[in-house]
Amino acid sequence: MRLLLAVVLLSAGGSAAAMPPPLSPQDVFALEWAERPQLSPDGRRIVYQRTFFDPMKDVRRSNLWLVDVASGAQRPLTTGATNDRGAVWSPDGRRIAWVASDGTSTQIFVRWLDGGETARITRLQQSPGNLAWSPDGRRIAFTARVPAESKPLATDLPKPPKGAEWAPPMKVIERFTWRFDGAGEIEPGYSHLFVVSADGGAPRQVTQGEHDFDGPLAWTRDGGSILLAANPVDGAELDPLESDLYRVALADGALTRLTTRDGPDNSPSLSANGRYVAYVGFEDRRLGYQNAVLSVLDLQTGETRALTGGLDRTIDNPQWDGDRGIWFHFDDRGVTRIGWIAARGGEVQVVASDLGGTAMGRPYDGGSLHAVGGRVAYTHNSNERPADVAVVERGGRPRVLTALSEDLLAARTLGKVEELTWKSSFDQREVQGWLVYPPGFDATRKYPLLLEIHGGPFANYGPRFAPEIQLYAARGYLVLFTNPRGSTSYGEEFANLIHHNYPGQDYDDLISGVDAVIARGNVDEKNLFVTGGSGGGVLTAWIVGHTDRFRAAVVAKPVINWYSFVLTADAYGFFSQYWFPGKPWDHVEHYMKRSPISYVKNVRTPTMLITGEADLRTPISESEQYFQALKLLGVPTALVRIPGASHSINQRPSQMVGQVLNSAAWFERHRHRDEAAAK
Numbered sequence: 001m002r003l004l005l006a007v008v009l010l011s012a013g014g015s016a017a018a019m020p021p022p023l024s025p026q027d028v029f030a031l032e033w034a035e036r037p038q039l040s041p042d043g044r045r046i047v048y049q050r051t052f053f054d055p056m057k058d059v060r061r062s063n064l065w066l067v068d069v070a071s072g073a074q075r076p077l078t079t080g081a082t083n084d085r086g087a088v089w090s091p092d093g094r095r096i097a098w099v100a101s102d103g104t105s106t107q108i109f110v111r112w113l114d115g116g117e118t119a120r121i122t123r124l125q126q127s128p129g130n131l132a133w134s135p136d137g138r139r140i141a142f143t144a145r146v147p148a149e150s151k152p153l154a155t156d157l158p159k160p161p162k163g164a165e166w167a168p169p170m171k172v173i174e175r176f177t178w179r180f181d182g183a184g185e186i187e188p189g190y191s192h193l194f195v196v197s198a199d200g201g202a203p204r205q206v207t208q209g210e211h212d213f214d215g216p217l218a219w220t221r222d223g224g225s226i227l228l229a230a231n232p233v234d235g236a237e238l239d240p241l242e243s244d245l246y247r248v249a250l251a252d253g254a255l256t257r258l259t260t261r262d263g264p265d266n267s268p269s270l271s272a273n274g275r276y277v278a279y280v281g282f283e284d285r286r287l288g289y290q291n292a293v294l295s296v297l298d299l300q301t302g303e304t305r306a307l308t309g310g311l312d313r314t315i316d317n318p319q320w321d322g323d324r325g326i327w328f329h330f331d332d333r334g335v336t337r338i339g340w341i342a343a344r345g346g347e348v349q350v351v352a353s354d355l356g357g358t359a360m361g362r363p364y365d366g367g368s369l370h371a372v373g374g375r376v377a378y379t380h381n382s383n384e385r386p387a388d389v390a391v392v393e394r395g396g397r398p399r400v401l402t403a404l405s406e407d408l409l410a411a412r413t414l415g416k417v418e419e420l421t422w423k424s425s426f427d428q429r430e431v432q433g434w435l436v437y438p439p440g441f442d443a444t445r446k447y448p449l450l451l452e453i454h455g456g457p458f459a460n461y462g463p464r465f466a467p468e469i470q471l472y473a474a475r476g477y478l479v480l481f482t483n484p485r486g487s488t489s490y491g492e493e494f495a496n497l498i499h500h501n502y503p504g505q506d507y508d509d510l511i512s513g514v515d516a517v518i519a520r521g522n523v524d525e526k527n528l529f530v531t532g533g534s535g536g537g538v539l540t541a542w543i544v545g546h547t548d549r550f551r552a553a554v555v556a557k558p559v560i561n562w563y564s565f566v567l568t569a570d571a572y573g574f575f576s577q578y579w580f581p582g583k584p585w586d587h588v589e590h591y592m593k594r595s596p597i598s599y600v601k602n603v604r605t606p607t608m609l610i611t612g613e614a615d616l617r618t619p620i621s622e623s624e625q626y627f628q629a630l631k632l633l634g635v636p637t638a639l640v641r642i643p644g645a646s647h648s649i650n651q652r653p654s655q656m657v658g659q660v661l662n663s664a665a666w667f668e669r670h671r672h673r674d675e676a677a678a679k
Helices: 002-018 467-474 492-498 506-518 535-544 562-566 572-578 588-593 596-602 620-633 653-669
Strands: 032-039 045-054 059-068 074-076 083-089 095-101 106-112 118-120 128-133 139-147 189-197 213-219 225-230 244-249 255-257 265-270 276-281 293-298 304-306 316-321 325-332 335-342 349-355 369-372 375-380 388-393 417-423 430-436 447-453 478-483 523-533 552-556 607-612 637-642
Touching (some): 032 369, 032 388, 083 128, 189 213, 213 265, 244 265, 265 316, 316 369, 349 388, 430 467, 430 506, 447 535, 506 535, 523 535, 562 572, 588 596, 596 620, 607 620, 607 653, 637 653
Parallel strands (some): 059 083, 447 478, 447 523, 523 552, 552 607, 607 637
Antiparallel strands (some): 032 045, 059 074, 083 095, 095 106, 106 118, 139 189, 225 244, 244 255, 276 293, 316 325, 369 375
């Protein structure tokens, strides 16, 4: 019997030892993923951004690679410590243009593929973007920011004596938009359209004035005009979503307005015959969320037809399949699908349901596609791998061409991701979520449960590879992430259940999800934890103000006081119009009723806050309010300040890992431990 028991134990130990280790924090630095694949004009090759973390500089970098569609063979187009992005093929497929940054300037480069020569063709003061080749391949259009004159308020200020050390000059700000998250304080200026010879030379500014002209750009077939989105009117900043399609004559910059509705019209794409423009937009009803509908404009008649009004999903990135139909992608129940629809309308055909994989943090949507005729290249997503390059054709099966992180992740045991649904306790609506199990999950054990809440709030999670989620699972947590009411990909009505009502019954959806997981039998109910970032931080602070059932909480980059938020956030012109019934001083009770600070006196849960010091979307003053309120109340709390970080905390790998590890340490500090069981 002892021999048999020894054999069994040895076998069990050997089996456990054979299981690869889980994802570690250090592994995050080794991940690679694909972004923005672009098919060659003949559809036989793809150029894509191969993105990775530089562990020495603690930043993201990207180089360009070529992959053969038939064989999957790859070779580098660029290498080195630059950021190469925005690649586009010339119409004849013999050249590729892209934007590269070396940390000091950002310029346009061109590679001649037959000989391998590369040339920098610009010497710009401002970063270019939205590259687009002319139909004849002789010019490249792009957008770039043009500084505007800033006149001093006082013109008679005394000048310091030679050699004097005076304080820096004062800054006088009169602009509506004067700072933006990720960019900091911005100098006055506007985005304009330029063209430059594909062989290099001095670029020419085409558009003028104190207005922004935005990409993507679409050349007309005769090469004489470019289609783009703009709102060239006085006071445009007071109407932040408004834009129309314009045709810009390259000869003299003359503008022709092509669409006229109140709302955003953008992303123009021209049919092969040059007659039709596909674009997306909606009639603005000042709701928190509205679907972007795919429409087609006939340039000859001016007639517009909406093609996807019955889909009840937002359409992104329309691209023509010749003149026959239009490719696009859309989110549906937490999954990003590639769709196709005939140019004259009809049923939407779903061609693939695995686009994504570029969020690289938490399981948000993301990714892109590029179509040439009937073939599409796109970023392929799974819950076990970040984005790879894939291709698909109508009626065919997707083929994945790369495996950028396979060597690493094949040697790791990831937490299994399982979809589940439940009914909300508020109104019995179905809510969808995903449960991630710890690697090596044992169904006879009980585990701590972590509720992880997405931001937005108009956004969605889905079964997508997410290093942060996997790192929590690797530490022994069951992790629940979900799409409560207000989430996108379930239609306008579901999203707008939180219109002027957030936080609200999304709280009930989340708590019902926790109860649904507990009912499965593997949760240690004495160890429930909760965290979320941005809008998820709002809901985390709301939760601890309304229940004591969680052992500890981490509130990341939250809004705590809607009144102060609207008056300090970067996009205050948008928030005050779309998320609230009016200005805060006219609706004080409404603002405060929805503010977690109003319920802080109820908090008993140990609550940590974490925010970037350069966050201008949810300024760190929001976290400071909550931290100091909790200190006054004697509630265990901590404030984690991330130097230099904007709202996108996970842009730098060390900060992504640091957020997870500090959060996990906070949970462990306050974890309930059964002393009797421990003995």
